[in-house]
Amino acid sequence: xxxxxxxxxxxxxxxxxxxxxxxxxxxTTAPGPGELVDVDAATPAEARxxxxxxxxxxxxxxxxxxxxxxxxDDARDRVxxxxxxxxxx
Amino acid sequence: MANLQxxxxxxxxxxxxxxxxxxxxxxxxxxxxxxxxxxxxxxVVILNLNGNLTALTLRGARRGVNCSIGYExxxxxxxxxxxxxxxxxxxxxxxGGDLVASVTNLADGGTDDLDEENASGWEGSLTLGxxxxxxxxxxxxxxxxxxxxxxxxxxxxxxxxxxxxxxMRQRAAAAYSAVATSLLNGIGELRAxxxxxxxxxxxxxxxxxxxxxxxxxxxxxxxxRENEDGQGNVVRSIRGLLAAMTxxxxxxxxxxxxxxxxxxxxxxxxxxxxxxxxxxxVASHTPLEKTPIGRWTWQCDxxxxxxxxxxxxxxxxxxxxxxxxxxxxxxxLQVEKDYDGPRGFGTIRxxxxxxxxxxxxxxxxAAVTTGIFVGENDQNTNAGVLYxxxxxxxxxxxxxxxxDAGRTRLVAQAxxxxxxxxxxxxxxGTTGIxxxxxxxxxxxxxTQGTISCQPFVTSRSxxxxxxxxxxxxSLTGTAGLIQKLLADRFDGYLNSxxxxxxxxxxxxxxxxxxxxxxxxxx
Numbered sequence: 001x002x003x004x005x006x007x008x009x010x011x012x013x014x015x016x017x018x019x020x021x022x023x024x025x026x027x028t029t030a031p032g033p034g035e036l037v038d039v040d041a042a043t044p045a046e047a048r049x050x051x052x053x054x055x056x057x058x059x060x061x062x063x064x065x066x067x068x069x070x071x072x073d074d075a076r077d078r079v080x081x082x083x084x085x086x087x088x089x
Numbered sequence: 090m091a092n093l094q095x096x097x098x099x100x101x102x103x104x105x106x107x108x109x110x111x112x113x114x115x116x117x118x119x120x121x122x123x124x125x126x127x128x129x130x131x132x133v134v135i136l137n138l139n140g141n142l143t144a145l146t147l148r149g150a151r152r153g154v155n156c157s158i159g160y161e162x163x164x165x166x167x168x169x170x171x172x173x174x175x176x177x178x179x180x181x182x183x184x185g186g187d188l189v190a191s192v193t194n195l196a197d198g199g200t201d202d203l204d205e206e207n208a209s210g211w212e213g214s215l216t217l218g219x220x221x222x223x224x225x226x227x228x229x230x231x232x233x234x235x236x237x238x239x240x241x242x243x244x245x246x247x248x249x250x251x252x253x254x255x256x257m258r259q260r261a262a263a264a265y266s267a268v269a270t271s272l273l274n275g276i277g278e279l280r281a282x283x284x285x286x287x288x289x290x291x292x293x294x295x296x297x298x299x300x301x302x303x304x305x306x307x308x309x310x311x312x313x314r315e316n317e318d319g320q321g322n323v324v325r326s327i328r329g330l331l332a333a334m335t336x337x338x339x340x341x342x343x344x345x346x347x348x349x350x351x352x353x354x355x356x357x358x359x360x361x362x363x364x365x366x367x368x369x370x371v372a373s374h375t376p377l378e379k380t381p382i383g384r385w386t387w388q389c390d391x392x393x394x395x396x397x398x399x400x401x402x403x404x405x406x407x408x409x410x411x412x413x414x415x416x417x418x419x420x421x422l423q424v425e426k427d428y429d430g431p432r433g434f435g436t437i438r439x440x441x442x443x444x445x446x447x448x449x450x451x452x453x454x455a456a457v458t459t460g461i462f463v464g465e466n467d468q469n470t471n472a473g474v475l476y477x478x479x480x481x482x483x484x485x486x487x488x489x490x491x492x493d494a495g496r497t498r499l500v501a502q503a504x505x506x507x508x509x510x511x512x513x514x515x516x517x518g519t520t521g522i523x524x525x526x527x528x529x530x531x532x533x534x535x536t537q538g539t540i541s542c543q544p545f546v547t548s549r550s551x552x553x554x555x556x557x558x559x560x561x562x563s564l565t566g567t568a569g570l571i572q573k574l575l576a577d578r579f580d581g582y583l584n585s586x587x588x589x590x591x592x593x594x595x596x597x598x599x600x601x602x603x604x605x606x607x608x609x610x611x
Contacts, residue, residue: 004345013353013565014375018590022342025345027345032590043091044092044339044346047342
C-alpha cells in the first residue's frame, strides 16, 4: 500500500528538521511548505525508512556493498513524487 | 506498528468531537472556574482582532477607579514616527482624566512595561504585534478578569470604617472555598466519564469506545509504573489507552499521522547546593510532554556517611510553579545509575565529579572525567579516596591505586600502559573496584597523588543537612491546551506536532467555552 509523506521544512525546538509526516492518502496540500511523496510501505515508520534510503546523498558502492545497493535501488522505485507544497496551509 | 487505516474524519470524530469536545471541554471549563474561586489572577481578554497586542499583563485592577465598573479598558494606538504610543483609558472617549496607563514610542513587535497615569495604580507590560495599525476610536477594548479571592480586600476594604468588613472577608473566603470544593466533584464526574469513554464497560456495551476504535483492551487510560532493574537503574513503563492511542496516531497510514498541538518541556541541568559535601552533575534533558512545570528537589537519604558509599541514593519532591497545584514525591535515584521519574520526568543520571591531587598539569594522569570508579565502597576506598602512584615499566607505565595513605593496601592496578593511553585498572584480589582512566601526557616515575569520587552524604559537614540538588522544568514556547489538560489532570499525553501542523486543533476543546485570555492558563 502507499503512504503519502509530507517532507517538511520546519524545524524542531532543537533546530533539527522535523521528520517527514504521513498525511492523508489523498492529500494535495500540507500544513506547511515542502514536498509530498508517495512511498510503497505498510506503515509511516517503514515509509520514512524507505524515503531516507532513497534520498541518500551518494549511491552505495555496488561492488563493495551489494546488499545496501539493492535496498537503495529498490527504495528509489518505491518513492514517487506527488506535489510541492510551497504555499503555507 | 498499528496503522488502523482510519480516515482523518474518523480520528477527528474520536479525539476532536468526543474526547476534546465532549469530555475535556467541560472539564477545562470547571478547572478555570475552580481557579476563579481559589486563586488571585488578573487575566485579560482583548476584544479586537487586529493583532495590535500579542501580550498584555495587568496588575492592580480597581473597578470604577482605574477601569470601568464592568472591568473594561479602552485602548488607542497612535503613530509616533515609525513607532507607536499606546494609551489605556478607563472610559470611552479618551478623555485626559480617564488616561490610566501608557507606553510611549514602542516599535512593532516590541515589549515594554506600562507607565502608570493619573495615579491609577496600574502595573503591567505589553507586547505589540508585528504590524500595528492606528486605532483612534473606541473599538479596541480590553476586559480585565479578576479572580474572586483577589476581589475580597477591594470590596470589603474597611476603608469606609465598616466594622462588618473583616467578617465579610472571612465568610466570603470560606464560601468561595466551598464553591471550589463542589466544583471538584464536577471535575471528578468528568474524569469518570473519560474513563467510561476510553475503557469502561456497560451491560450492553462490552467494549468502550476508545478501546474499540484502537482495537485494544486496556483497563485504564494511563498507567505509569516504576520498575527497578536489579542494577540500581529505575525505569518506567507507560501503558493504558492513551499510550496505545498515541502509537496508533503515529502509525496512521490512511488518514495520515494524527496529532494535537505540542507541549515541549525543558529540564535544566541540576543546580547543587554550594555547601554540599558530595560533588556531581546532572545534564539537562527533554522529558515527556506530560511533565509538569516547576522545581524538582532531591536530597541524599542514604550516603557515604550511612554506609552506602558507591550506591548513595536520593529522594525528592516536586512542586509546580505554574498554578497547576501538582505535587509529587519520589525516591530511588542512585548515583551513576539511570533514573526515570514520575510524570514523564527523566531519564537523568547523577554523575560523580572527581577531584585529583598531585598532578595539577595532568602530566601523570589525564584530567578527571566522569565514570572513573566502578564498584567503589567503604572497604576499597578511604571514604571515596584512592591513593595513586605511577611507576616506570620500560618505556611504559604501571598505575597502582591504594585505599590507604601509606599505600599498603593495593586495590587496583594497570600495568604496561603507554603514555597518554586509556587504561582500566582491574581489581587486585577481591577488592571489587575498577579504575577507568587515561595516562598523562608525560608521567614521571614515582609520582603520587589522590583521586576522590567526592561521595554524597546525608549530613553535610557545613550544616548537617543532606546534600541537595535541584532541577527546574519549564515550558518551551506555548503549550497545546489539549496536551496541557491531559498532562495536568490525567498524567497522560497524545501524539503531537508543532502548532499549525496538528490535525486535531485545540479549538475542539476551547470552542464554545469561556473567551480566550491573552495568556492561556487552562
